[in-house]
Amino acid sequence: MKRKVIQIANSTQLVSLPRKWCKKLNIKKGDEIDIQEKGSQLVVSTKGSKEGETIELDVTHLEPMTARIIHAMYKRGIDEIKCNFEKQAELEKVQKALGKETVGYEIVEQGKNYCVIKNVSGDLEDFDPILRRIFLLLISMAEEGLAALKAKDTTALKTLIPMEESNNRFTTTCRRYLNKKGHSSAAVVGPLYYIIEDLENIADQYKYLYTYFSSTGFKKMKISDSTLKYFEKTTQIIYKYYDLFYKPDKEKIAEVGKMRKELVKEWYSMLGKMKEPADIIICQNMLTIVQKIFNLTGPYLSFSTELKLRR
Known part of the structure; x- marks a missing residue:
């Protein structure tokens, strides 16, 4: 829609707000609204309750x-x-x-x-703390799962499976938040939604793995040291992406790429030597997680303006 600029005195210019929009959001005389300057655009928003x-x-x-x-x-x-x-x-x-x-x-x-x-609930929780919880929960699933696999602790693996439900709850809340309230930068919403979607999918990979091992004759299975090391390296790339997400840095993004390349190469090297089903199942799941983490760098870079990619 278009609006004409109204000149008031010599220094003030006004633009009227669409009546339909104001009515929908219950905006009245004297209410405060937020205006953000984004290049040639002005983004007008309100924190008032949105019509359901x-x-x-x-x-x-x-x-x-x-x-x-x-x-x-x-x-x-x-x-x-x-x-x-x-x-x-x-x-x-x-x-x-x-x-x-x-x-x-x-x-x-x-x-x-x-x-x-x-x-019937009230306002959605703040977005940022929930998003951080998703990352930390994922790292916890990985670290505790590795410890359980090393110890062949079936009970410990079973206790990790419900963590995927918590992950689902957090990721669902974040996506609802983005659809309801958006983001201070409209360009961030799509990439961020994609990242959250795949963080949920990564938790699913751990759930599938832990469900399988906790429901089979786990203690009789042989898991090689090289497979457990591969699991540990996969956890490290998750943590590296988490660190990059909250502390942007040129060296970190390069390191994520290098780690992914090395882990894919290592997978092919191990593949011909693996004989135990447990090794194959674990490493295949880990390779899937590695690739998903690497794919998250694309949407992240599309909205990260803090990376110093130039000298």
């Missing part, structure tokens, strides 16, 4: 995707969903979907063939 978005969803014959779609609507920032269904079993799937990942979602109304899900 509502949708209607037919979950009939939607299995096995019911939970996934409801979770997607949560991440998108939807505050109210009317779910239509035909069978009781379909309602039960909806109820089950409202678990730990959709904090604040509750069924507030229910009829014969429908129910209404509404976000």
Whole structure:
């Protein structure tokens, strides 16, 4: 949309705000709004409550995707969903979907063939502390998992599996936050959303690995020292990316690239020598994690303006 500039006296210029936008966000005379200067753009925003978005969803014959779609609507920032269904079993799937990942979602109304899900929680938590928790939780899953594998401690591995659910809850909250409130820089939202999405996927890799070993004859399996060392090196590249993310540095980004290159080369060198299934399973999962971490450097570099890449 376009607005004409209004000249007031000799030094003041005014631009009116769209009435529809003001009405939607309940902006009144005397309210304060935030204005950020970004080159040739001015970004106008308000911290006022945003009108909740509502949708209607037919979950009939939607299995096995019911939970996934409801979770997607949560991440998108939807505050109210009317779910239509035909069978009781379909309602039960909806109820089950409202678990730990959709904090604040509750069924507030229910009829014969429908129910209404509404976000009943208050404001979302601050974004930055939750994002840091995601990184630290991932590093903890890796470090504690390595210790459990070395000790062949099945009980310890089992206790690590629920950490993936915590990771899901944090990553889901962060993505909902980005969709609801955005970021001070609009250019950051897309890359950051991608990074958070794959941090969740990396936690899944550890969950799959720990679930497999804790449900099989783990103590009878042979895991070579070289495989455990490879696991440890994979943890190091995760930590290196975490350090880079919060403390940008030219040398760190180069080091992540070098570590990835060495780990891929080492994987091919080990592949021909591995005979034990446990070694192959662990190293394959670690290689997947290494590649995912390396792929996260792309979206990170697209919005990091603090790296001093020039002298």
